[in-house]
Amino acid sequence: MESPESDRFNDAPHPREQYVLFGHGDAERELLAAFRQNKMAQAWIIGGPEGIGKATLAWRLARFLSAYPDPMVIDVQRAQSLEISSQHPVSRLIQAQAFSEIFLLRREWNEKTKKFFTEIRVDDVRKIISAFHHSSGLGGWRIAIIDSADDLNRSAANALLKLIEEPPEKSLFLLISNQPGRLLPTLRSRCRKLMLNSLTQDEIIQIIDSLGKPWTKVPSDDVAVASQHADGLIREALRLLDPEAIQFHDQIMRLLRRLPQIDWMGVHQLAEKVTGRDQEAAYETLIRAVETYLDDRVRTRAKDLASATRLIGYAQAWQEIHTLAQEAEVFNFDKKALTLGIFERLAKAEAS
Incomplete structure (x- = not known):
């Protein structure tokens, strides 16, 4: 094998x-x-x-x-x-x-x-x-x-x-x-x-169509939704073709949009979904969503001429989250604690 x-x-x-x-x-x-x-x-x-x-x-x-x-x-x-x-x-x-x-x-x-x-x-x-x-x-x-x-x-x-x-x-x-x-x-x-640049939504749809079965059996409406939420990434679009993955992605985005307020009950529920050997796809979706969130916040704040302190706060949050994620991978740390730590650092960056 x-x-x-x-x-x-x-x-x-x-x-x-x-x-x-x-x-x-x-x-x-x-x-x-x-x-x-x-x-x-x-x-x-x-x-x-x-x-x-x-x-x-x-x-x-x-x-x-x-x-x-x-x-x-x-x-x-x-x-x-x-x-x-x-x-x-x-x-x-x-x-x-x-x-x-x-x-x-x-x-x-x-x-x-x-x-x-x-x-x-x-x-x-x-x-x-x-x-x-x-x-x-x-x-x-x-x-x-x-x-x-x-x-x-x-x-x-x-x-x-x-x-x-x-x-x-x-x-x-x-x-x-x-x-x-x-x-x-x-x-x-x-x-x-x-x-290389990120892909357009139309390009992602074309790629999925070129992959053959089972991807070509997915309803076109589902492909459109996945490609729209994929941030220009074909791999993320393929993950999101699972209906549960779309719901999970939406759950993450709702929690991120509430920052700097933290919905701790919602975060704990989210953390449960990324914990365990069979939850690698959910974990990757969380990390990708956080990366995209921070990237968007930095770009938006930079255009709004935000203070250097605010931008530095985002950079520090990204560095700390990246370090936490690396340690979790290398030492097999609990991803539930990692998820809680991610939202703590994001809230701190938003409040700075």
């Missing part, structure tokens, strides 16, 4: 199985132009919010370079996009995870705990380093996809940095990051940054 994949969302196709790209045409053209002009950076950070297609773009580039390793061939010079047919031999090998020149670095499955490791460990990077140096290259590219670079612990990040600084010939590193600013500064300095 195959192990679960940390970079796959539930039953949705893995990014390596996606052959259509929505919403990121400019970024795709930038990558194609860099390759066609023989100016491909050795390492790229593909950044932007979680669940907007960063990994899909990375796999699309990896597929194209693997099919056409020479930028001067006529097919590359005439290409309008990075599209490669799903029937191409390279596509078939990649989809079967049998293409030996593409290396994937991600959080691995822990058979002992039956959960994913909370970070990418230095041993994971060392395996990639060994494979990179022992790969034949086949006259083409060696490509590493790191999904996501945010999960690298410090030792792993330093080990990856060393590989980027001293790589084999024709190596390419694609670092997918939800928060590039939090990556190791020395690692960021070795990479060219490519930032």
Whole structure:
């Protein structure tokens, strides 16, 4: 039985199985132009919010370079996009995870705990380093996809940095990051940054329609509601296609709108729903809603020329909540206490 994949969302196709790209045409053209002009950076950070297609773009580039390793061939010079047919031999090998020149670095499955490791460990990077140096290259590219670079612990990040600084010939590193600013500064300095924007509601609807069953069986009205509440993120839209998830999202937003007043009964009820091994989706929806709330508040207050104290309060709340969430993940702390702490800090920021 195959192990679960940390970079796959539930039953949705893995990014390596996606052959259509929505919403990121400019970024795709930038990558194609860099390759066609023989100016491909050795390492790229593909950044932007979680669940907007960063990994899909990375796999699309990896597929194209693997099919056409020479930028001067006529097919590359005439290409309008990075599209490669799903029937191409390279596509078939990649989809079967049998293409030996593409290396994937991600959080691995822990058979002992039956959960994913909370970070990418230095041993994971060392395996990639060994494979990179022992790969034949086949006259083409060696490509590493790191999904996501945010999960690298410090030792792993330093080990990856060393590989980027001293790589084999024709190596390419694609670092997918939800928060590039939090990556190791020395690692960021070795990479060219490519930032992607959130998706439009229409683009999210198109993506869901392209996923096939069971997603295409969802009523169009439900898809419209999910895409409207997804903040431009396809992953969040897929979560919200569960009717209970929509209700849960609305419950979170009602509590956030009441701040700085805290409805403690409502918060306790919310906390119960994110506690437990089978509540990861609910927990992720809560964290995403809080991130979106803080982002919106900062943007709104900045436009209203709010005091520096108020803006600093939001920044401190975000930092404290981020630290609490990290500790909860690493040390398996009670998420009920985390939820209560989140609302305490948000209320404090609103009252500052």
